[in-house]
Amino acid sequence: MSEEKGPTSAHGTAGGKKSKLNLNRLEMPKQTPEERKRNFEEVATGYTFEMAIEEAGRCIQCKKRNCRQGCPVNIDIPDFIKHLQGGDVEGASRVLKRKTSLPGICGRVCPQEMQCEKTCILNKKGAPIAIGRLERYIADWERQEGATTIPEIAPSTGKHVAVVGTGPSGLTVAADLALLGHQVTMFEALHVAGGVLMYGIPEFRLPKEIVQREVRYVKSLGVEILLDTVIGINYSLDELLNTKYHAVYLATGAGLPMFLRVPGENLNMIYSANEFLTRTNLMKAYLYPKYATPIKMGKRVAVIGGGNVAMDSARCAIRLGAQEVYVIYRRTRSEMPARLEEVENAEEEGIRFHFLCNPTSFISDGRSNVAAMELIRMELGEPDASGRRRPVSITGSEYIMEVDTVVVSLGTSPNPLIASTTPDLKTSKWGTVIVNEQGKTSKARVWAGGDIVSGGATVISAMGEGRIAAMAMHQHLAE
C-alpha cells in the first residue's frame, strides 16, 4: 500500500524522531446543520471508497494492537484495516464478522472515543484512526455491494432456546446459538424487533433499515421471532422453561423511565424521553399524518439530562419544529455522559446547553400544561462513588425559565415485569438481574445480559455479554 499523504498531513516533531505519521484524521461528510435540522435523514453520509482507503492508510499496523484490547468484543481491528489498506473490503468484512454481527450498527453508535480509538496509539498525538467510520464503511459496502454470506449452520441439535427481547443482546445470542444448530425462538413485547435500536436511537443517527436488515439476517438463520408477545404476561418465564425450551436468555433491556420526582412533573407536555423517542422513532410521528401517531411539540423545549438519550431527544425536538431547545444538565460539560461527537452535532444544530442547574418544580399555565420550570443553580462538590464531582445546589439561587415542552431524560432501569413474575430470579436493589461472569442467573437454565444486567450501557457491551452467554448456553445444551 503506497503511503498517501494528504496536503495537510502533520509530521511528528517530538524527540527528533523522523516520523511519517499522518495525523490528518479524515472527517466524514455530513449534511450541513441548516439542512439536517429540517430532516430525519442520516447526519453523516459516510466515507467513500477513496476516503476509507486514505483513512485506513494512516494505520501504522503497530505491534501493540491496543485498539483490539479497547474493543469490548476484541475485534481484530488492525487486521481489517490491513485488508482495507489493500483495497480488499470483502476481506475486511470477513474479519469484522468474526467478532461482530452488527457492524453497521456498532460503526455508527459505539462510543469509539472511549474504546478502540482511545487506546489507538495515534491517540497519543490526538489523531486516532477513525475505526468506527471504517467499520461503518465496510458494513455499508457489504450492504450495497455484497451478497450477505450466511455462514454454515451446524446440524440441528434438537434443542430449543427462548430469547426474550430483540435488542442487540438478544439478537446476538439468537444468531450465535442458531449457527450452532439450536432452534431459537425470540419473544418481543413490541410490534417491531430491534429494541432500543428501533424505539430509542433516531433515524438520523441509525437508519432503521440497517437495523431491520440485521433482524432479517437473524431470521435467515432459522430464528423465529414472535412479536406482540410479552413474557411475564403471555408466558411466564417458568412456562417457557416447562414447555419445549431447554434454556432461556433474558435480554429485555432497561426500559423503565426515571423521573425527577419534583412537583408538577406530570403536567401536560412533559414527556419521558422514552415516550418522546418512541413516538418519534418507533411510531414515526415525524411522518404524521402518513403514520397515525402524533407528537405534540411546543416552541421552547427543555431536555433534562446529559446523556446520549438527552442529545437524541434534543435533536429530535429541533427536527420536529421546536424553535429553541435547551439541554439542562446539573453538572458541567466535562461530566456529560453523552458522546462528544453527538454533543458537537447538537451544538451545531443550535441546541443550547445550560450547565450546573436542575429543575425543582414545573409550573402550570392554569390549564395543566407546563408553562415554566423553576431551576436551582448547582456547583460541583466532592467526588461521589462514580468518581465524578457531586453537584450540590446553591441555596437561594432559584430562577424561572419559561418552557412549553419538557423531555425528562434521566436514565432508565429494568422493567420489573419478569422479575416480579419470577420469584426465584435474583435481582439487585436497582432491579437489575444478577448474573455470574458467564451471564448465568440464579435460576436454573436461565441466562441474561445487556441492559437488564448492566442497568444501561452500550450496544457493543450488550452484544459482548450476549456472545459470552451464548457460549455458556451452548456448553450447557451440549451436556
Added chain:
Amino acid sequence: MFPIVAHNELAPKVHRMSVKAPLVAQKCKPGQFVILIIDEEGERVPFTVSGWDAETGTVDFVYIEVGKTTNQLGTLKAGDHLAHFVGPLGKPSEVDHYGHVAAVASGYGVAAIVPILKGLKEKENRITTVLQAPDRERCFGQSELERVSDRLILAIGAIGENMSTSATQPVRKLLANLAQSPVDRVILMGSLCLMRVISEMTRPYDIKTMVHLTPLMVDGTGMCGACRLSVKGTNKFACVHGPEFDGHEVDGWEVLMARRCSYADESIFQQGFQCRGCSQW
C-alpha cells in the same frame, strides 16, 4: 396478522369487534385491555376487553368512533386483519365478595364492565348497575347488563345536557338510601369526568370506589411513562399498576384529564366528538 371474526354495530358509532388472538384469549381477566395496531402505519391504541373465549381464541371489545384509528376500525369487516394485537395488559380488576356493589357504566364501559360484574356475580355479590347513555339511540348493551345485575337503572340524558347529571341522580338516591341498603363497593367505568364526580360523591361515605382510568398510552407495558398519574402522592403507570385504581386515592384528576386531551384539539371539532374534559361518554 390477527383476523377480525365478527364486527357489529351496537349503536351509532359504537361497534363490537371480535378478533382471533388465541395467545391473548388464553390469559384474559376482567378489566384488562389490549393494544392494537391496524396496519404498519397505525397508532398503538388501547381497548378494554369486553369478552373472550379461550377455546375459540377470540377476544371482543367495544369501541366508540372518536378519531382517526377508531374511525378506520369502523370501516373494517369480518375477514379483514389487524396488523398487531397485544395483551392482556394491565392488572385485572379486583373481584371478591364485598356484599352490595353499585356499578356505573357509560360509553364503551357498558360492555367492558360486563366481565367484571360477571366475576362479582360469581362471588355472590348483589349488584346494582346504573347505565348512562346520552340518548335512547345510543343506549346499548342493556340486556347483557341486566343479566349480570340484580337491578339495572337507566340514566338517559339528552344531547347537550351536562352528561354527568344523569348518572349522578340515581347514585345520589343510592347514597341517600344507605341506611336501608348499604353499598359496600362502587365500581365505575365511563368517562374520566363521570368517574371523578362520582368518586367525590362517595368519598364522604367512605365507600371504596374503583375507577378505570384511561390516560393516553403508547407501549402499554410500562416503558414510556405516558400513562403516569399520581396516586396517593406517588407516580403510578395506568398500564401496569392499573387501569383500575381507588378513585379516592387518585390525586391528579385535573392533570390526568388535561393529559388525556393533549391530542384532542385536532379531533374535537369532528362530528360526534363530545368533550366534557374527555372524549368518552
